Amino acid sequence: MKLQRISLIIVFLLSVVSVAAQITWKEVLPGVWKGSAGAPDAYNFLTVTEVQPREDAIQAMASAPFPLERAKITAAVLNGETYLRFPLEKGEQVFGFGLNFQSVHQRGKVLNLHVDHYGGRDNGRTHAPVPFYVSSRGYGVFINAARYLTVYAGTAVRLDSDDFPEVKDRNLDKSWTSRPYSDAVEILVPADGAEFYVFAGPSPLEAVSRFNLFNGGGCLPPRWGLGFTQRVRTLYTEEDVAEEVQAFADRGFPLDFVGLEPGWQSKAYPCTFEWDSTRFPRPQQFVDDMLAKGVRVNLWTNPYVAPQSPIYKSILPFTGSHTVWLGAVPDLTMPQARDLFFGQLNKSQVAIGVSGYKFDEVDGYDHYLWPDVATFPSGKTAEQLRQTYGLMIQRYSTELFHDRNQRTFGLVRGSNAGAVSYPYVIYNDYYNHEHFITALINSGFSGVLWTPEARASKSAEEWLRRMQSVVFSPMAMINAWSSGTKPWSYPEVEDQVREMAILRMRMMPYWYSEFAKYHFQGIPPFRAMNLEPGFQADLDTQEGSTDLEENPYAEAVNKEVKDQYMAGEYLLVAPMFAGQESRSVILPKGNWYDFYTGEYAGNGEVITVTPGLDRIPVYVKDGGIIPFGPVLMHAPEPGEKIDLEIRYYGHKPGTYHLYDDDGVTYDYEKGDYTFREIRVVRQANGTLKTSISAPVSGKPNTVASIEFVAMTK
Ligand code: GAL
Numbered sequence: 001m002k003l004q005r006i007s008l009i010i011v012f013l014l015s016v017v018s019v020a021a022q023i024t025w026k027e028v029l030p031g032v033w034k035g036s037a038g039a040p041d042a043y044n045f046l047t048v049t050e051v052q053p054r055e056d057a058i059q060a061m062a063s064a065p066f067p068l069e070r071a072k073i074t075a076a077v078l079n080g081e082t083y084l085r086f087p088l089e090k091g092e093q094v095f096g097f098g099l100n101f102q103s104v105h106q107r108g109k110v111l112n113l114h115v116d117h118y119g120g121r122d123n124g125r126t127h128a129p130v131p132f133y134v135s136s137r138g139y140g141v142f143i144n145a146a147r148y149l150t151v152y153a154g155t156a157v158r159l160d161s162d163d164f165p166e167v168k169d170r171n172l173d174k175s176w177t178s179r180p181y182s183d184a185v186e187i188l189v190p191a192d193g194a195e196f197y198v199f200a201g202p203s204p205l206e207a208v209s210r211f212n213l214f215n216g217g218g219c220l221p222p223r224w225g226l227g228f229t230q231r232v233r234t235l236y237t238e239e240d241v242a243e244e245v246q247a248f249a250d251r252g253f254p255l256d257f258v259g260l261e262p263g264w265q266s267k268a269y270p271c272t273f274e275w276d277s278t279r280f281p282r283p284q285q286f287v288d289d290m291l292a293k294g295v296r297v298n299l300w301t302n303p304y305v306a307p308q309s310p311i312y313k314s315i316l317p318f319t320g321s322h323t324v325w326l327g328a329v330p331d332l333t334m335p336q337a338r339d340l341f342f343g344q345l346n347k348s349q350v351a352i353g354v355s356g357y358k359f360d361e362v363d364g365y366d367h368y369l370w371p372d373v374a375t376f377p378s379g380k381t382a383e384q385l386r387q388t389y390g391l392m393i394q395r396y397s398t399e400l401f402h403d404r405n406q407r408t409f410g411l412v413r414g415s416n417a418g419a420v421s422y423p424y425v426i427y428n429d430y431y432n433h434e435h436f437i438t439a440l441i442n443s444g445f446s447g448v449l450w451t452p453e454a455r456a457s458k459s460a461e462e463w464l465r466r467m468q469s470v471v472f473s474p475m476a477m478i479n480a481w482s483s484g485t486k487p488w489s490y491p492e493v494e495d496q497v498r499e500m501a502i503l504r505m506r507m508m509p510y511w512y513s514e515f516a517k518y519h520f521q522g523i524p525p526f527r528a529m530n531l532e533p534g535f536q537a538d539l540d541t542q543e544g545s546t547d548l549e550e551n552p553y554a555e556a557v558n559k560e561v562k563d564q565y566m567a568g569e570y571l572l573v574a575p576m577f578a579g580q581e582s583r584s585v586i587l588p589k590g591n592w593y594d595f596y597t598g599e600y601a602g603n604g605e606v607i608t609v610t611p612g613l614d615r616i617p618v619y620v621k622d623g624g625i626i627p628f629g630p631v632l633m634h635a636p637e638p639g640e641k642i643d644l645e646i647r648y649y650g651h652k653p654g655t656y657h658l659y660d661d662d663g664v665t666y667d668y669e670k671g672d673y674t675f676r677e678i679r680v681v682r683q684a685n686g687t688l689k690t691s692i693s694a695p696v697s698g699k700p701n702t703v704a705s706i707e708f709v710a711m712t713k
Contacts, residue, residue: 019076021193029055030063031200031210037075038082038193043380044144048388049395049418051216057521058213064200067139075194082189084143084196088154092137094185095204095530096445097151098130099426101435104442104528104560106133107154108179114148115386115414116364118430124151127363127426128415130446132211133185136536138201140211142417143187143194146387150188157182205531209522212447216421218518223635223663224296225409225423226511227256228501231479234261237279238286245295253487253498254505254633257296257355261481264299270306270327273344287353294634296355298410303330303341303362303393315340322374324361331376332392333385342396350400356410357397362390363414390414394422405665420447425475427451433466433577438562440473444527451475456483460490461613462578467497468616469575471504472567474526496614502631509627509644509658514568516659516675525568529561535588561586570624571595574617582610583617591622593649598711623652625678638662641704648680648688649711655679662700674699680708
């Protein structure tokens, strides 16, 4: 038996040797290694985005050794395809592979990474199937190939495996399993070679941060982007929009930008990219009127060009062989197509003051998107375009705004690796509240942002629960394109919804500073508990015991943590879902305090909470500092100063880095910003000793006055 296996392995090794490809490794930045095997495609995520890594920030991180046994990473090229293999250890978990909606643990999955509208299964077809995974052992792996990749994330067992599991007899052995232990992530890249990157940690969060910094650091939205946004019914006229905006003001609901849906265009699906002259006869006046009310305008579009569009004839030579809803598909890899397409948006919309876009339908579905047999004039394949279209639309539209030194914050339905620095949030048509939270958690592993948008609800309870989640997400949005729902549409909970919307506005100094940390340090503002320092290590040592009394983490060890997340440096958010009166919350080690009352909530344990309808459970780490602003109906404009209320929780000395800049331009790229250090120490007699570093002269300073509040009595 043994002999037979050995000879099998020899035969097998001989066959492998003939296809094995040498991997060339290079440490491109501290803790970032590039591997290359065979002849990789010239077209990849990094050549599409051409984003410069934030080298300064990566250099500032502690250097780290290569995190894997290098010899265990192998590549082979056969028949125009590349086979990659990365080792896994016992007990190791992997996270990421893009925007999954139902699972956080990816070990044991077979995934076909393919940009698509999420179809209800975590199978790799999703809005951002980012080929990056992070290991619980604290490193990350990124495959830089704009192809449909097949991933076997710890599912396949090779004959020559170092960790070959015991072969069992199904007839008599109850422990036989259809999924024997696998010791590797294997990836099929349908190209003659592959380029990949390994990111050191040492913690999972540091590996993710390095990946984010390598891709330019996170986006920094304008302040108004973090305010409240309402997307109105598709056929609204300019009067309807004005009326709705007025209703927000009259009812005391904040509003920073309003989204117009397909009806602003003269034709949609395919699109003309021109204002409809009956519904919006005076676009410039309309945009000006909105701006005068402190409300910016965001426009929906898909990129498919209608025969009636002014750019149709000129763009045709630079479009694909196949249509989408009979519209031409611009080959955005070609400068000619980009000049025409973005030139039209610029002339008709950006130049008159439109603040941003919602780029729809750059993800899927297969039955209406261009097929894989489509050809494009650049010679790029349909597959390459499918994997990168959302990236290109984000890159070049951001450049339109960058050219005007004006920040944007918009929406996109398709994205991929490398989008970290683009100021876009992903959304979709799926509408499962629980799954929306899992997507929010997963977005943090992949360098993308996700909004659990609220559209409508079956009950006032559901509406309030959804609005509570939306407020603790990258974009506080109601998307009423079809339903016409307003924040106050469920009168029983109007006050509670208003309170949440106002909370969002009051927390703007916190959200803004957290996004600055995403930008400058690569730390995702919304992220999994598994990225919380220490949490993963605790889980790893806890493996085995399933007794909750004995092991407070048992629940997390045996189950994925996919319904609670970290929001910024100090907050743990545990959303409630319709029908739930109570829920359990896993509090990592260290003291945690109730966000609303400052009361002690627990330490390294699973608590059960019954928060009532009005509140979404939120907890603050010991020493947590949350800067609050005043109640505002719109984000502060440049030069506007606000009064700060700095809330301090718990007993440990706390530090916070409060970010400040003008809030709307890109001048921060030239150094026009400050991080002011806030310190709070609780003294023996209970009083607080507080300090904040002075504003830097010549740099923007939007703080008028500061008051410190001890939340924990
Ligand atoms: C969908 C999109 C919705 C809405 C709608 C308008 O594709 O996901 O959010 O914009 O189009 O027709």
